[in-house]
Every structure is written in C-alpha cells, then in structure tokens.
Amino acid sequence: xxxxxxxxxxxxxxxxxxxxxxxxxxxxxxxxxxxxxxxxxxxxxxxxxxxxxxxxxxxxxxxxxxxxxxxxxxxxxxxxxxxxxxxxxxxxxxxxxxxxxxxxxxxxxxxxxxxxxxxxxxxxxxxxxxxxxxxxxxxxxxxxxxxxxxxxxxxxxxxxxxxxxxxxxxxxxxxxxxxxxxxxxxxxxxxxxxxxxxxxxxxxxxxxxxxxxxxxxxxxxxxxxxxxxxxxxxxxxxxxxxxxxxxxxxxxxxxxxxxxxxxxxxxxxxxxxxxxxxxxxxxxxxxxxxxxxx
Amino acid sequence: xxxxxxxxxxxxxxxxxxxxxxxxxxxxxxxxxxxxxxxxxxxxxxxxxxxxxxxxxxxxxxxxxxxxxxxxxxxxxxxxxxxxxxxxxxxxxxxxxxxxxxxxxxxxxxxxxxxxxxxxxxxxxxxxxxxxxxxxxxxxxxxxxxxxxxxxxxxxxxxxxxxxxxxxxxxxxxxxxxxxxxxxxxxxxxxxxxxxxxxxxxxxxxxxxxxxxxxxxxxxxxxxxxxxxxxxxxxxxxxxxxxxxxxxxxxxxxxxxxxxxxxxxxxxxxxxxxxxxxxxxxxxxxxxxxxxxxxxxxxxxxxxxxxxxxxxxxxxxxxxxxxxxxxxxxxxxxxxxxxxxxxxxxxxxxxxxxxxxxxxxxxxxxxxxxxxxxxxxxxxxxxxxxxxxxxxxxxxxxxxxxxxxxxxxxxxxxxxxxxxxxxxxxxxxxxxxxxxxxxxxxxxxxxxxxxxxxxxxxxxxxxxxxxxxxxxxxxxxxxxxxxxxxxxxxxxxxxxxxxxxxxxxxxxxxxxxxxxxxxxxxxxxxxxxxxxxxxxxxxxxxxxxxxxxxxxxxxxxxxxxxxxxxxxxxxxxxxxxxxxxxxxxxxxxxxxxxxxxxxxxxxxxxxxxxxxxxxxxxxxxxxxxxxxxxxxxxxxxxxxxxxxxxxxxxxxxxxxxxxxxxxxxxxxxxxxxxxxxxxxxx
Numbered sequence: 001x002x003x004x005x006x007x008x009x010x011x012x013x014x015x016x017x018x019x020x021x022x023x024x025x026x027x028x029x030x031x032x033x034x035x036x037x038x039x040x041x042x043x044x045x046x047x048x049x050x051x052x053x054x055x056x057x058x059x060x061x062x063x064x065x066x067x068x069x070x071x072x073x074x075x076x077x078x079x080x081x082x083x084x085x086x087x088x089x090x091x092x093x094x095x096x097x098x099x100x101x102x103x104x105x106x107x108x109x110x111x112x113x114x115x116x117x118x119x120x121x122x123x124x125x126x127x128x129x130x131x132x133x134x135x136x137x138x139x140x141x142x143x144x145x146x147x148x149x150x151x152x153x154x155x156x157x158x159x160x161x162x163x164x165x166x167x168x169x170x171x172x173x174x175x176x177x178x179x180x181x182x183x184x185x186x187x188x189x190x191x192x193x194x195x196x197x198x199x200x201x202x203x204x205x206x207x208x209x210x211x212x213x214x215x216x217x218x219x220x221x222x223x224x225x226x227x228x229x230x231x232x233x234x235x236x237x238x239x240x241x242x243x244x245x246x247x248x249x250x251x252x253x254x255x256x257x258x259x260x261x262x263x264x265x266x267x268x269x270x271x272x273x274x275x276x277x278x279x280x281x282x283x284x285x286x287x288x289x290x291x292x293x294x
Numbered sequence: 295x296x297x298x299x300x301x302x303x304x305x306x307x308x309x310x311x312x313x314x315x316x317x318x319x320x321x322x323x324x325x326x327x328x329x330x331x332x333x334x335x336x337x338x339x340x341x342x343x344x345x346x347x348x349x350x351x352x353x354x355x356x357x358x359x360x361x362x363x364x365x366x367x368x369x370x371x372x373x374x375x376x377x378x379x380x381x382x383x384x385x386x387x388x389x390x391x392x393x394x395x396x397x398x399x400x401x402x403x404x405x406x407x408x409x410x411x412x413x414x415x416x417x418x419x420x421x422x423x424x425x426x427x428x429x430x431x432x433x434x435x436x437x438x439x440x441x442x443x444x445x446x447x448x449x450x451x452x453x454x455x456x457x458x459x460x461x462x463x464x465x466x467x468x469x470x471x472x473x474x475x476x477x478x479x480x481x482x483x484x485x486x487x488x489x490x491x492x493x494x495x496x497x498x499x500x501x502x503x504x505x506x507x508x509x510x511x512x513x514x515x516x517x518x519x520x521x522x523x524x525x526x527x528x529x530x531x532x533x534x535x536x537x538x539x540x541x542x543x544x545x546x547x548x549x550x551x552x553x554x555x556x557x558x559x560x561x562x563x564x565x566x567x568x569x570x571x572x573x574x575x576x577x578x579x580x581x582x583x584x585x586x587x588x589x590x591x592x593x594x595x596x597x598x599x600x601x602x603x604x605x606x607x608x609x610x611x612x613x614x615x616x617x618x619x620x621x622x623x624x625x626x627x628x629x630x631x632x633x634x635x636x637x638x639x640x641x642x643x644x645x646x647x648x649x650x651x652x653x654x655x656x657x658x659x660x661x662x663x664x665x666x667x668x669x670x671x672x673x674x675x676x677x678x679x680x681x682x683x684x685x686x687x688x689x690x691x692x693x694x695x696x697x698x699x700x701x702x703x704x705x706x707x708x709x710x711x712x713x714x715x716x717x718x719x720x721x722x723x724x725x726x727x728x729x730x731x732x733x734x735x736x737x738x739x740x741x742x743x744x745x746x747x748x749x750x751x752x753x754x755x756x757x758x759x760x761x762x763x764x765x766x767x768x769x770x771x772x773x774x775x776x777x778x779x780x781x782x783x784x785x786x787x788x789x790x791x792x793x794x795x796x797x798x799x800x801x802x803x804x805x806x807x808x809x810x811x812x813x814x815x816x817x818x819x820x821x822x823x824x825x826x827x828x829x830x831x832x833x834x835x836x837x838x839x840x841x842x843x844x845x846x847x848x849x850x851x852x853x854x855x856x857x858x859x860x861x862x863x864x865x866x867x868x869x870x871x872x873x874x875x876x877x878x879x880x881x882x883x884x885x886x887x888x889x890x891x892x893x894x895x896x897x898x899x900x901x902x903x904x905x906x907x908x909x910x911x912x913x914x915x916x917x918x919x920x921x922x923x924x925x926x927x928x929x930x931x932x933x934x935x936x937x938x939x940x941x942x943x944x945x946x947x948x949x950x951x952x953x954x955x956x957x958x959x960x961x962x963x964x965x966x967x968x969x970x971x972x973x974x975x976x
Contacts, residue, residue, distance in 0.1 A: 187736035188744040190702050191805065193721050195759040196729045209746035292310060 034285020040278030093245035101226035104164035116176025224279030303359035331514030385460035391452035450481035483895035508897030539608035551858035564830035647708035683860030760809035796827035875952030884964035
C-alpha cells in the first residue's frame with residue numbers, strides 16, 4: 001500500500017496516473033466472504049479452462065442403454081436421457097457460463113455507464129428523455145423482455161449476450177446516474193470547471209474514477225443475475241441451440257426424470273446456483289472491504 | 295457527594311490499524327449544579343467520554359475504570375438499571391437537533407413520550423408538563439409548537455425542543471455534546487443565553503463538550519482540556535483563561551484572533567504538526583512534538599497530572615516555565631509588510647448583482663413557481679491585492695455571490711467586471727485567460743480534492759490547463775507550490791485520504807494559486823478546520839497574498855476571522871448589502887443593527903467579556919418571499935416603525951467609504967450603540 005515518497009527529479013512526466021481502479025487482491029484475503037466467493041468463481045473458471053482436457057467423454061458421446069442413470073463409477077454424475085455423461089457436459093458447459101454473463105454485463109456496464117454519466121451530468125431535458133426510455137425498458141418483466149428479444153433476433157450466443165445486456169442496462173444507468181448526481185456537486189468538480197476542463201475530462205477523469213467502485217461491485221452482482229438469466233433462457237429453450245451443453249437446458253430436460261433420477265436435474269441447477277452465490281459473496285465481501293477502508 | 299465521578303477511565307477502540315487508545319486515565323468530578331466544560335480539538339476523545347458515561351460505546355470499544363453516578367458505578371450497572379437512568383436521571387443533548395428528533399412525530403408526542411415512558415403521568419398531565427417546559431426554554435407560543443413537526447421548526451428552535459426534552463424529568467446530570475456547533479452565531483448566542491439561565495434554575499450538573507473556547511468561557515464553571523485522549527489541564531474557568539499552565543491550552547488560546555488584532559499587526563500563532571495517531575502514541579508527553587517548550591525530558595517520561603495551584607491541575611513537566619511564558623511569547627511573528635495602499639483602480643467591480651434560482655412550479659403547473667432571490671442587488675468593488683470579507687448568517691447568499699462570480703451558478707442580472715473581462719458570463723463562455731485570473735478555495739476539505747487523484751495530479755492539472763510551465767519543469771514547479779503552502783515533495787504521490795483536513799486545504803490553496811491568479815475566492819475555507827489549524831491556514835493565506843500579489847474575497851461567518859484578515863467588509867442579509875466599508879469602520883459604531891447583533895453574538899474566549907444585550911430571534915426569512923421595505927425589519931431589535939416595513943432603507947455614508955443601509959440616522963445609531971451599557975442577558 002505504501003507508495004514511495006520520493007521520486008527522482010527526472011521522473012518521467014508522461015505517466016498521468018497509475019491505474020487506480022483496481023481491486024486490491026491482497027486485501028480480498030482479509031474478508032472470508034469475498035474469499036469464499038472468489039474460490040467458487042475460480043473453481044468454475046478453472047473447470048472451463050482445463051475441462052476439455054479432463055472430461056472422460058465427449059459431450060455428444062451417448063452410451064446405449066445408459067439412460068437417466070444416477071451417479072456411478074463410470075459416470076460420476078450419472079447420465080442424461082440420451083445416455084450422455086452429465087459430468088462431461090457440465091464441465092464443457094461451464095465454458096459458456098463463465099464467458100457469456102461477464103460479456104453481457106460488460107456490455108451493459110459500458111452502455112449503462114455512458115447513459116448514466118451523460119444523463120446525470122447534463123441533466124435537464126436530456127436526462128428526462130433518456131431516463132424515461134430506461135424506465136420503459138425497466139417496466140417490462142425481465143423474462144418477457146428476454147422472450148421478445150430472443151424471439152425477434154433468434155437464439156445464438158451473441159444474441160443471448162445482447163438480450164441480457166439490453167435488459168441489464170437500465171438498472172446500471174440508474175445507479176450511475178445517482179452516483180453522478182452526487183459527485184457532480186462535489187467541490188473538486190467545481191474546481192475542474194473553473195480550470196475550463198472539457199465535459200469529457202470531468203466525466204472520465206474527475207467523476208468516473210470515484211464511481212468505479214460501486215459500479216464494479218454492482219456489476220459483479222449482476223454477473224450472478226446474468227448467469228441465472230442465461231440459465232433461465234436455456235431452461236425455456238431459448239439458450240444456445242441443442243448440441244451445446246447448456247446448463248439450463250440440461251435442467252429442463254431432466255424434469256421428465258425428476259422422480260427416477262433427481263440428480264440429473266440437481267447438478268446443473270446447483271452449478272448455476274453456485275455461480276450466482278459466488279458472485280454475490282464476492283460482491284458483498286468487496287463492499288465490506290471498501291467500507292472498512294473509509 | 296459529586297454527581298459524576300469518573301476515575302481513571304480508559305477506552306480503547308479495536309480497529310484494523312491496531313488499538314486506538316482514545317481515552318487514557320481520565321478522572322474528573324462534577325458536583326451538583328456545576329457546569330464542567332470539556333474542550334479540545336477533534337479526535338481528542340471528548341465525545342468518547344460522553345458515550346462512556348451513557349454506556350453507548352460501540353461494540354469494538356473496551357472501557358475500564360470507574361464512572362460513579364451519585365455513588366453507583368455505571369460500568370457495573372445492569373441494562374435495566376441503565377435504561378432507567380438514561381433519560382430519567384441522566385440526559386444527553388447532541389450536536390444535531392435534526393438527528394435527535396423523530397421527523398414523523400409531533401413535538402407533543404416526542405415530549406410527552408419521555409414522561410409516559412419513564413414516569414406514571416396521565417396524558418393530560420404529561421401535556422401540561424411539556425407545555426410548561428417549552429415555556430421555560432423560552433419558546434414563543436408553546437401551544438402552537440406542540441402541534442408542529444420537527445421540520446417546521448428552525449435549527450435553534452429544534453435545539454430548544456431537544457433541551458426541553460432533556461430537562462423534562464429534571465435530570466441530575468445533563469451531557470451536552472457540542473449543542474450549539476451546528477447553529478448560526480446569532481442562534482448560538484441565544485441558545486447559550488438560555489442554557490446559562492437554565493443551569494442556575496435547575497441546579498443540575500452539566501458536562502459541556504465543545505471545541506469552542508469562547509462558548510466554554512461563557513457557560514462553564516470548571517474546564518478540562520483534553521489532548522489526544524488525556525486530560526492535560528483542569529482548572530476553574532477564571533484561572534484557566536487567566537493563567538493557563540499547559541502549553542497546549544496556551545497555544546489554543548493564542549490561535550484565536552484577538553479582538554482588535556489585525557493582519558497588519560501580527561501573524562496568528564499556530565500549533566505546528568498534528569495530533570498523534572491514537573494507535574501509535576509517542577513515548578513521553580503526547581504534546582511534546584508540537585510543544586514550543588519541549589525539552590529532552592518531555593519525550594523520555596510521561597508527565598503526571600500535578601497540582602499547579604488551587605484546584606488547578608496540569609500535565610506538564612514545565613508548567614513553571616509556561617507560567618512565565620518566555621518561549622511562547624517569542625513565538626509571535628511579526629506580520630509581513632502590508633500591501634501597498636489600494637490605488638483608485640479596482641480589480642473586481644460588482645454592480646447590482648442578482649442571482650435568482652427558479653423554483654419549480656407544482657405538479658402539472660399548479661402552484662406558483664416564483665424565484666428564490668438568493669442574491670438581490672449586491673454591489674461592491676475590490677482593489678488589487680486587497681482582501682474583501684463577506685459576512686452574514688447562513689442562507690444569506692454569501693456563497694451564492696462567490697459561485698456567481700466564479701460562473702458556477704448562472705447570474706440573473708447586474709454587471710461584473712473583473713480585470714477587464716465581463717464576468718457575468720457562465721464559465722463555459724469565459725476564455726482560458728479569464729479563468730486563470732480567478733480561482734477558488736472551497737469550504738469542505740473532504741470534497742475539495744478528488745479522492746482518486748494524487749497530489750501531483752491535482753496540482754499538475756492547472757499548470758497544464760493554464761500553460762504555466764513547460765512540462766519538463768512541472769514537477770519542480772509543483773514542489774515549489776507545495777513548499778509555498780508549507781508542505782513538501784513527500785506529498786507528491788499521496789492521495790487526499792492520507793492527508794489531514796488542514797493539509798488538504800493547503801493543497802487546495804496551492805491548486806488555486808497554481809495558475810497565478812489575481813483573485814482567489816475563499817468560501818469559508820477554514821470553518822471545517824480545528825482552531826489550531828485555522829490559524830495556520832489563515833497565516834498562510836495572508837503570506838501568500840503578500841508574496842503572490844493576489845486579492846482575496848473571503849467569505850466567512852466568523853466575524854473575528856474577517857476582522858483579522860479583511861481590509862474591506864460587506865455585511866449581507868437576505869441577499870442584500872446591509873453595510874459595507876473599511877474593516878475598522880464596520881467593527882465600530884455606528885453599526886447597522888444587523889452587524890451590531892452579529893458582533894455581540896460572538897462568544898469570546900474571555901470569561902470576563904461583557905455579554906451584550908442585542909439578540910436576534912427567529913431565523914432568516916425565506917428568500918423566495920423576502921420582507922418588504924428593509925429586509926431586516928422582521929428581526930431588527932432597533933426597528934423604528936412602519937417606515938422600516940414599507941420603504942427600502944437609504945444608503946447613508948459616513949465619509950470614509952463606509953455605507954450603512956438603515957432608516958435610523960447615523961448619529962442616532964452611534965449614540966444608541968455607544969451609550970448602551972452592556973447588559974447581562976439571561
């Protein structure tokens with residue numbers, strides 16, 4: 001944490017600022033909550049990375065006769081309705097679950113932050129119009145919004161990301177706008193205006209760095225929601241098309257065998273839940289750390 | 295038997311940075327009917343003492359020692375017993391009355407609740423008592439007040455309600471934690487009058503906590519001075535103010551601008567350094583690092599609280615030396631040579647400045663959307679290198695004037711000419727050169743610097759924007775700026791949160807000066823700082839003004855400070871000028887009645903100071919609907935009749951550039967104000 005106090009006189013001046021918006025990972029270890037969350041997420045990321053190398057079966061290898069089998073030595077999590085190995089499908093399916101939600105939320109943060117920054121700082125009619133539009137989007141039940149978007153543009157990885165991003169943007173823009181409304185009245189912003197700084201400088205150098213913490217924590221929670229949403233889309237048959245091992249679709253298909261082999265529905269559901277919980281725990285922990293820092 | 299007897303109280307807070315030893319070995323007693331003042335800068339442990347008595351300390355705090363309340367140890371008391379004592383026998387009055395009152399209950403509900411919970415009153419009896427108590431705290435029209443909600447009362451009235459609530463059950467001990475700190479001087483003065491009367495009437499013991507020596511001098515019998523968690527001096531009020539024996543007390547008193555001292559005479563005394571962190575206390579005397587009388591012995595051993603006179607304790611090895619005060623006296627620095635007398639040319643001239651805020655009309659256009667006339671027809675001018683002070687209560691439009699001049703708030707009308715530029719335009723239309731000439735220092739040290747920017751970045755930005763130096767000389771220049779505000783290059787890469795309030799404000803001053811402005815607007819730059827730091831920042835402003843030849847527009851509610859620093863003063867009430875002129879003329883009769891009230895409201899750090907009878911009741915009326923005629927007539931103690939309500943007061947000149955806007959002829963005003971004997975006001 002301690003920075004060197006002395007800089008040599010010929011210190012290069014091109015360095016405008018060190019990256020300030022970063023989670024201090026060393027500090028994450030101080031919060032057990034954050035640590036558990038991070039461990040869960042890390043587990044799935046590792047699974048997604050090494051999965052293709054460790055899975056015992058291909059995702060489409062089906063074993064004749066081994067339909068809806070409970071966990072056994074051969075299939076440690078059992079098999080599905082086509083005799084495919086659930087463990088292999090779950091591990092390979094982790095790939096999309098650790099990439100699509102962050103992509104969707106990343107896109108939403110980009111959109112929502114831009115909208116919120118401008119609306120909050122400009123105010124007036126611009127704020128009115130943009131925020132009312134966001135309210136319209138927010139007024140739709142989320143699942144309905146997904147249905148409309150996916151039905152309109154078709155089910156594919158990109159479209160799922162777009163749908164989730166569109167549905168997530170309004171909430172983020174509201175959050176950012178709220179933060180900006182507070183920050184823009186701070187005296188350091190007045191000082192910047194008195195130097196004749198451009199709006200872009202004020203937004204991105206003076207205001208945004210101070211809003212970054214809450215945006216980051218909120219984004220993390222939203223990655224959890226997005227995972228859940230993508231699971232729900234898969235469950236409704238609107239996720240990635242069939243050969244892909246989609247956790248939501250796996251849970252949905254296993255419904256027909258829920259009495260016979262409850263584990264087939266349980267494991268994909270647990271997998272989705274664990275990511276949601278992981279994101280929430282990490283976000284809570286980070287929030288706690290940020291608070292204790294003040 | 296003493297009402298409160300605290301014996302060797304220790305309080306530690308467990309935190310991430312280790313254990314903060316917030317209170318160490320504190321002993322004090324308060325007898326019946328006695329008011330004990332606990333004074334010190336922020337972070338010295340005063341409030342922790344109050345919380346320990348009430349047993350309100352947070353979970354991470356550990357306390358040991360004895361707190362005897364009428365002989366029973368509160369530290370051992372059961373929760374049920376404590377509940378009985380709090381409110382019933384021990385009451386507390388906090389700083390912010392708004393936080394003490396429940397916003398959704400009427401005053402009647404809140405007052406009677408105290409009686410109904412703690413004692414077996416019937417509703418009718420409780421109401422009677424509440425009513426009687428409101429009368430005793432001198433509330434006008436108590437029946438009406440009972441039906442009000444807290445937000446319908448002014449800050450001063452709210453604090454009276456809180457005081458009434460505390461006194462309802464006739465407690466034996468009342469703890470008051472900065473009860474007047476958030477109030478305007480005029481309101482503070484009348485609340486202090488009230489407290490002075492009540493403490494005689496009720497014969498209760500009061501523990502009065504304040505950072506303001508002036509308030510302590512007015513209201514207390516005995517005073518304890520706390521520094522970094524220790525009681526460093528304790529004495530009767532008269533003895534303490536007449537002959538302090540601890541260097542910290544001496545320094546605190548010396549930091550205050552004395553009535554009559556001017557910036558041209560001497561620099562203020564200031565305490566170097568800062569309060570040591572309570573997690574990492576130095577060995578020996580805690581004040582040694584900042585003490586002008588420090589000797590090697592001071593850092594070697596811890597001084598004990600020893601008797602230095604009758605009822606007078608001081609925690610200092612060198613109290614005998616303090617009594618003679620040679621070193622402290624030598625610490626007075628002469629003021630730098632004064633600015634050349636102002637020429638005829640004016641740097642800033644403001645004519646009929648108006649700043650109105652549009653009030654939104656009601657839903658669907660119903661209701662009247664009038665203008666809030668924050669600044670309404672204000673004129674003044676400022677010569678190069680001079681200091682203009684603007685004073686007035688909060689809500690008078692002082693800050694709005696500064697924001698209007700700065701272009702941060704749109705100007706509605708009038709003409710502002712500054713260094714040849716038209717400054718009525720909003721900031722976006724001003725040229726970079728015009729912007730460079732006028733910079734601002736803000737009030738709140740916590741929001742004046744961007745928390746995410748290092749000091750280097752904060753200071754390099756204006757250098758770049760105003761093209762002060764080529765980039766390769768930037769660091770050198772920033773270090774120069776830091777040195778000018780008595781900081782050094784070790785601060786370059788620190789973030790604002792690693793700085794104390796005073797240091798942040800110094801950086802803010804350096805930022806304002808970076809572009810080489812001709813005028814710096816200072817909007818209450820020291821009001822959020824501790825006394826010792828205030829003095830240092832004032833000196834700094836004064837020195838820099840000389841060195842860098844800037845003019846200052848200094849806005850403050852603190853008249854002593856304005857009197858010390860300003861060459862010219864403008865007194866503002868409800869967006870209008872009441873009085874303007876050279877400082878000496880403003881602070882001597884004839885005064886405008888409003889100025890007179892402001893001057894007499896200042897609590898002085900001198901127990902023998904005469905208390906003047908001029909008190910303002912009520913608060914500033916709404917600028918959305920200002921009174922007709924003279925705007926001050928609703929509160930004016932010298933109102934002469936209907937003319938004040940119907941006609942705007944004429945500008946009366948005394949000849950030396952001093953103008954008073956009042957209907958009363960100047961010679962009559964002067965006669966009234968000099969003839970009047972100071973009256974002890976209850």
